[in-house]
Amino acid sequence: MMLLKEKDSQVINAETNFEKIMGGISKKILSRANIEFSGTVTAYDGQVIESSQFPASIGSECTIESRHGTLSKGEIIGFKDDKNIIFLYEKTSEIFNGDKVFASSGLKKINVGPNLLGRVIDGLGAPLDGHGPIDTTHQIPVGGVSVNPFDRGAINQVFDVGIKSINAITSIGRGQRMGIIAGSGVGKSVLLSMITRSAEADVIVVGLIGERGRELASFTKEITSSHSKHKVVIVAVPADRSALLRIQGAKRATSIAEYFRDQGKNVLLILDSLTRVAHAQREIGLSMGEQPTARGYPPSVISLIPELIERTGVGVNSLGSITSIYTILADGDDTVSDPIVDNARAILDGHIVLSRKLAQQGIYPAVDVSSSVSRLMGDLCSPKHLQNARKLRKLISIYQENQDLLLMGGYIQGQDADLDLAVQLWPKIVSFLHQDQAEAFSLSQTEQLLADLLG
Numbered sequence: 001m002m003l004l005k006e007k008d009s010q011v012i013n014a015e016t017n018f019e020k021i022m023g024g025i026s027k028k029i030l031s032r033a034n035i036e037f038s039g040t041v042t043a044y045d046g047q048v049i050e051s052s053q054f055p056a057s058i059g060s061e062c063t064i065e066s067r068h069g070t071l072s073k074g075e076i077i078g079f080k081d082d083k084n085i086i087f088l089y090e091k092t093s094e095i096f097n098g099d100k101v102f103a104s105s106g107l108k109k110i111n112v113g114p115n116l117l118g119r120v121i122d123g124l125g126a127p128l129d130g131h132g133p134i135d136t137t138h139q140i141p142v143g144g145v146s147v148n149p150f151d152r153g154a155i156n157q158v159f160d161v162g163i164k165s166i167n168a169i170t171s172i173g174r175g176q177r178m179g180i181i182a183g184s185g186v187g188k189s190v191l192l193s194m195i196t197r198s199a200e201a202d203v204i205v206v207g208l209i210g211e212r213g214r215e216l217a218s219f220t221k222e223i224t225s226s227h228s229k230h231k232v233v234i235v236a237v238p239a240d241r242s243a244l245l246r247i248q249g250a251k252r253a254t255s256i257a258e259y260f261r262d263q264g265k266n267v268l269l270i271l272d273s274l275t276r277v278a279h280a281q282r283e284i285g286l287s288m289g290e291q292p293t294a295r296g297y298p299p300s301v302i303s304l305i306p307e308l309i310e311r312t313g314v315g316v317n318s319l320g321s322i323t324s325i326y327t328i329l330a331d332g333d334d335t336v337s338d339p340i341v342d343n344a345r346a347i348l349d350g351h352i353v354l355s356r357k358l359a360q361q362g363i364y365p366a367v368d369v370s371s372s373v374s375r376l377m378g379d380l381c382s383p384k385h386l387q388n389a390r391k392l393r394k395l396i397s398i399y400q401e402n403q404d405l406l407l408m409g410g411y412i413q414g415q416d417a418d419l420d421l422a423v424q425l426w427p428k429i430v431s432f433l434h435q436d437q438a439e440a441f442s443l444s445q446t447e448q449l450l451a452d453l454l455g
Helices: 002-034 164-169 188-198 213-224 243-262 274-287 299-309 339-347 356-360 383-401 403-407 417-433 443-454
Strands: 037-044 048-052 061-065 071-080 083-088 100-103 109-112 138-141 177-182 203-209 232-237 266-272 321-329 350-353
Touching (some): 061 083, 071 243, 083 100, 164 383, 177 188, 188 203, 188 213, 188 321, 203 213, 203 274, 232 243, 243 274, 274 321, 383 403, 383 443, 417 443
Parallel strands (some): 177 321, 203 232, 203 266, 266 321
Antiparallel strands (some): 061 100, 071 083
């Protein structure tokens, strides 16, 4: 009997020990499953944080908890010397060596939905218009989804922007990618506001990236007070925000446009400006130790531009479209050799150059017809429209080439029939190119005015 009792107690103790062991293992598994990736701050230069290594991917959002309890947010932009490199969304001095870093796993997604229409948000999706939180219905990747180019539909419809000079000379297709190239103060923002009010689009997404705060406020007020308020989403990130937030603003605006395109909408995406996004990426690239190549731009800048632009266009199986317009700031009015201008022009489906000389003559919008081109215009417009457009382009080019000679009185009428016609029609051409900010001309009106001009 004693032996049986001892054996029973041994069995009971063994079972108890087994339960304790298994319970401890299950608790460890459970705690590991719930634990958040974390590390500690090892270096900080005011904007870029180095933390101890922990498993997380590039693009993961991070939260830095200060010893005083304040929270700062950033994003992992790379790894270096067994450390995670984190770029902050906002500059802060409330970070100390040894502070905790928590990172979320998985691909970063943003909240989207129809309630975004009529709202103004920042680069992180927070409302800026004072109308309270935004109820969203879907989540999509901020970096977009890769689309097979052979699955996209064809661009076969004209996109009416309501601007005479653009509709006549550089007609845009629905789903086309265009650039507006100009120096500072030549009228890019005014032209964009005119297009936003007049364009035939179901949804208009405007990304105001790296611009002056005053300009952001005035442009936003002008657009949201117009008849198009119900179909406009504005993503505004002023110049004083961090470089990462400016890039996030551009990506967020593109993702919102993708969401509405996938709903079958005809979307107009305006990004002002692509150059400021490139400057932001240059700042991040240099902080990561990239070598500057063309005019101080590291290689990551050249790769970012096509990543953004190629996300737009006609949707899969012609479901919806994104017609995108990017403003590109030409430093020193260099519209030829500037690396950002040159790189964007090679990827885009056309470009509109604004001339400071025309702006000084009071011709607004100051579209330089001779330097502007739409690569798809020949596939979209009628033969008569194309013929008139080529004729107008020729007359403007001839007049501008001989303008100095005409002003000096060195040209005698009758020597060149084309130049004689250009001189005769020049006042009417100037009147045709000029358009008041409140005016809008449809494509059919433009074609008729062009035909009447060239008679």
